[in-house]
Structure formats: C-alpha cells, structure tokens
Amino acid sequence: MVSDRIGTPSAERPLQEGMFSPVSVGRVSQVIVEQIRVLVRDGRLKPGDRLPSERDLCERFGVSRVTVREALRVLEAGGLVEIRVGARGGAFVTSPNSDKLGSNFADLLSLSPVTAFEVTEARKVFELGILPLVIERATDDDVAELFDLVDRADIAQRHESYTMAHSAAFHTRVAACTHNAAIEMIVQSFHGPLLMSLREAQTVAPLMGRKGVREHRKYVETIRDRDVDTARKVMTDHLDRTAARVQQRA
Secondary structure (H helix, E strand, O other), rough: EEEEOOOOOOOOOOOOOOOOOOOOOHHHHHHHHHHHHHHHHOOOHHHHHHHOOOOHHHHHHOOOOOOOOOHHHHHHOOOOOOEEEOOOOOOEEOOOOHHHHHHHHHHHHHHHEEEEEEHHHHHHHHHHHHHHHHHHHHOOOHHHHHHHHHHHHHHHHOOOOOHHHHHHHEEEEEOOOOHHHHHHHHHHHHHHHHHHHHHHHHHHOOHHHHHHHHHHHHHHHHHHOOOHHHHHHHHHHHHHHHHHHHHHHH
C-alpha cells in the first residue's frame, strides 16, 4: 500500500557499501527481491531502514529503473517494504505483518487441495497444544474480553445475526491469551481457513452455533478457574464435533 504517512526519522541508519550486488540473469527483478529478502533475514536490513533511491539501486544492481520498480512492487506486495511518497519518502523495510501473512496464506490454501477436515485436524493439534499457556497466562482483562465476546455472540443469536465470524473471533482471541507474539501471528494468519472450515461445518448443522457458544462460555470459565483438565475436555469435544461435521462433507 502506498502511504503518505511520513514520520520524521531521528537519524537514518547508514547502509554498508557492498550490500547489493549487480545482477545479470533472467528475470533480474526476482534476483533483486531475493537479495533484499536475504538482507532482511540476516538482519543487515532492519525495519525502518530506508532503501537507497531508485536511481542508486539501478547503479548498484546494474539494471534499469523499470526493473527496480518491478522488484519494489513485489517486495511491497509481500509486506517487506512500504513505499512512502513525499520529500521524505522512499522504500522502507517494514516489520512482519500478520494481516498480509494471513491474506497470502488464505490465498495459498484456497488454491490448494486442503480440506475443511484437514484444517480442523490442524486446529486440534494447535489449539489443544497452546491450552496450557492460555490457562497459565490469561489475565483478568483477557477473561473479561472473552466473556464479552460470548455475550455478544448470545445477543447475535437472539437477533438471528450470529455468523461463524463470531466463532472465529473467539478462537483468535483465545490464542492472544498466550501473550506470545509468534502464536498470535500464526493464529491470525489462519483466520481465513478457520472461517472456511466453520462455514462448511455449519452447512451440515445450521444450528451448531448455539451449542458452540455454550461451549465457548464453559471454556472461558475453565480459563478463569485455571482448570486445565476441564478446559482440555471442553475444547476436545468442541473440536471433535466440528471435525465430525466437516468430515461428512468430504
């Protein structure tokens, strides 16, 4: 996304000479993309760093401005750089973005033969795996927010406006109770496939949301009470039922 939000950098970090190498093979823009990706992975380029100007990149890589612009578009689409306009604009290295990752991951799954049952099976491994951390680390604020989500789902059901998005939001918020940034990023990136599997389950059992919300409330109660064993049973039953429903669609 092109942005005109221009911060006033305190001091630009000088980039080392020789960080970029001339390229001379087919599809040179992709070679440039890979060079910059490696520099980011190795920590030689960090979030907030401004890449050299297009003109400077052309000279360093030994390519045309069209090629450099194509590479920057690919990097921007992948969420590795942000293009800013204005006097202090340019291409800036960005931090990992879970929304971008989630969009790319959802696109990948939609184009692959992954089934709703396989997604639900993966959820069982992951959501039961993080359960001890959820029980251990959930704060009073976390529990209050989870109860609020359940209350809103109850209201939505009474008004016949409940959707599987309510369920997906609940499971995503549970993962945030781990207070582990990596876990949160993985779960947020999985939001699209999660929603897809829940919707498939709903086609088999249109009223599944009612029992699901009751189980969500029971699960929050076990988190509040730090009851790992009951929490595991509640979530296992909850996910097993979803798995059985999507398996009927397979």
